[in-house]
Amino acid sequence: MKENPPRLFGTSGIRDRFGEVVTLELAADTGRALATVLGGRGRVAVGYDTRTSSQLLENALIAGLLECGCDVIRLGMVPTPLVGYATSRLGADAGVMITASHNPAPYNGIKLWNPDGMAYRPSQEREIESVIHEGSFLKREWDGLGSIREMDITSRYMDEVLSMVKMERELKVVIDCGCGAASHISPLIFRRSGCSVITLNSHPDGFFPGRDPEPVPENLSELMETVKSTGADLGIAHDGDADRMVAIDDKGRFASFDKLLALMAREIGGKIITTVDASLCVDECLGDCGEVIRTRVGDVHVANSIAEENADFGGEPSGTWLHPDFCMCPDGILSALRVAELVSKKGSLSSLLDEVPSYPNIRDKIPCPDERKKDVMERVASELAGQFRDPAGVESIDGVRISMRDGSWVLVRPSGTEPYIRVTLEGKTDEEAREIHEITLSYLEKIIG
Template sequence: MSRKLFGTDGVRGEANQGHMTAEMALRLGAAAGRYFRRAGTNGHRVVIGKDTRLSGYMFENALTAGLTSTGMNVLLLGPVPTPAVGYLTRSMRADLGIMISASHNPAKDNGIKFFGPDGFKLSDEAEMEIEAMLEGEIRLAIPDNIGRAKRIDDGLGRYVEYAKTTFPARDRMSGLKVVVDCANGAAYKAAPQVLWELGCEVIPVGVSPNGYNINDRVGSTHTETCAEAVVAHGADLGISLDGDADRVMIIDETGRVADGDQIMALFAHRWAEKGILRGGALVATVMSNLGLERFLQGHGIGLERTKVGDRYVVERMRAGGFNLGGEQSGHIVMTDYATTGDGLMAGLQFLLAMAETGKRASDLVRQFDTVPQLLKNVRYQAGQEPLNDARVQKVIAEAESRLAGQGRLLIRKSGTEPLIRVMAECEDDKVLEACVDAVVEAVTVAAG
């Protein structure tokens, strides 16, 4: 059975369009509630968090209706980071956790992510079973067993206090000036509070959500805003989060940006030296730069690659006993601390590196020289399969042959948007651009 509703990170799309409607959310809540009531024994609890999108109210209410109709008791957390939902699902002994967010996408989009009772995102198999339940009649609870719903006021505070426990060098934070860009999203309260309570002088950016401005020229996909604030305020560091705070980009005092690959390289090297890098390897996706791979090899550290998506990174980490992984896009997964990517905790670990080494951020953000990488996207319409076109396959084969021995080519469908992503790496810029452009042109023609 193929998945029609779930992508690489839950269900996602434009709010009130296609499958992202209140009606679908109600049915999805009911299906998830029935799925977890089948096995749950903890009083059938579910915690629901959300980011700051206007449509979050609609989906929160619809999911609550569906869940309570199958006997689940719903605890509403309000706006909290995605990793907080993972943490609180396990901490509050819930059977299920749900985050309403489309992460780094624009405000018109939204999404629904599910966490199991262990705080980790659901497996492909579990999501397929929930999808299958949507195809039929969902058995509802009898009137006496309908669930209750209530708002939880201390969920954010629990997460804030837990995040602070992951940072052991509080006495060395005084006087450190940090810009934190919360993307007008889910961490707009939590991130500045954690940093201030740890002793930093905090310059907050992107902390005025209005339902429409999440990720709008702020956050980890628009790092120029944070970089400008760092330079303007003479800050020591910039921490730029995305809309649900499971991604981060780090900005040094000069305004230079470090992506997920550079952050993971720093952490992997430090953890290996400390003897706390379990499995002797880092887990990253096929998108991570060849420069990262070479850096790790030079320090005797392995690299395990997975499909794109932090959930696949986490699955490999759990299966192999690794404790560090992530994505170039800024998901940094540290399973000693969190069950999913946590941008704030990754920022704290970077601050810890500064505190323990006495080095400036600019001395830490560039761990290796990247191999030139070019990524271009081609949009296609629902129902199209441009990668199956014979001409596209021929051009891809030609590009792979041209790159052999000096680089690599990666073509994949996005799991969250109707896009074909064409990425290549090569030391020769002209060859790199020629290969990517040839594939992009062929896919564009095939997509009409």
């Protein structure tokens, strides 16, 4: 094995530009490594998103699995939540999704799933990495190779998801699938729930011609305008693989990530898991209805905490939510349906969002080469707090989170999937948020150079 071999897995599986880091050779080796770790036996459910490189990678990965003795359940082009669902419901020994989620079209990736539908833990990913770097794959003769079974469980997935929600009135919903993997399923499942549906970018296309896959406000102007112009109750947007969703309210406004998470936490109640970058409004909205526990950024960390705490619900402010009463895989389709169910029961989304406490919140990212991240974060941990007038404490659950005495805070952490340092902050006033932002960015730009 090479000395200090490169890390392959980030915060959300393997993910990088196709043909540079994510290659056919890496996909085949990942299949071989997974089969090796599984002992060269068992079944693996495999799906892929709409990217132009996805089928190439899927074929290579399946070849690696078969070569080392695993059988394959081939799901085809499906959203990530369906892979997690299939892995848990079909008794598979693992699941694999070929996707780069919200990243631009040139990117792709590989994400692995446990039999319960939970993403592979970091320790499991390190084991896969070790086998790949050592090349210590199982060898099988011609009579020990795996087999492939094609399977479509979309209808079963939709039936079970629909059993989880009950609309109390018909809603008009605009759904923007971003030409991603939910393009067929999400509009259909909403129609079956009783909603009137208008679709945007709901034709699978790996070039993502309608908009970039990341469902952020700057990419959703068409959805916002369509919600307003059609008098819709709700707009929904997915990322490339539909493990996430975001909402547009009835006034055509992008629903605050944190406020939407807070509303769902209050609706479900009980023990709620969220991340260190989530707003204080989640705690305040939940109130006496439950308890908020914070963990590291990344759906696998949220999932682990849900399992450890026996929690009722978990989610990241990005719109990646987990519903343990259904499956431990993030599910943007079920999340969207539960937002619609909430609106059907409690009134307009705009009025519900306006009830949630609001604090100025800024999210930003600073370019930083991957090889500089470790040094930059070491300096942030020792120096950044001293840049502020009234710091109250420093935490290192994930990155560096500095709290101020009035409750304001800033979180600085390295991206696990892109060459950036991410900054998230919350101030009690606009002026304070801007000041924290300016101090943090000025400091980071100075030390990154």
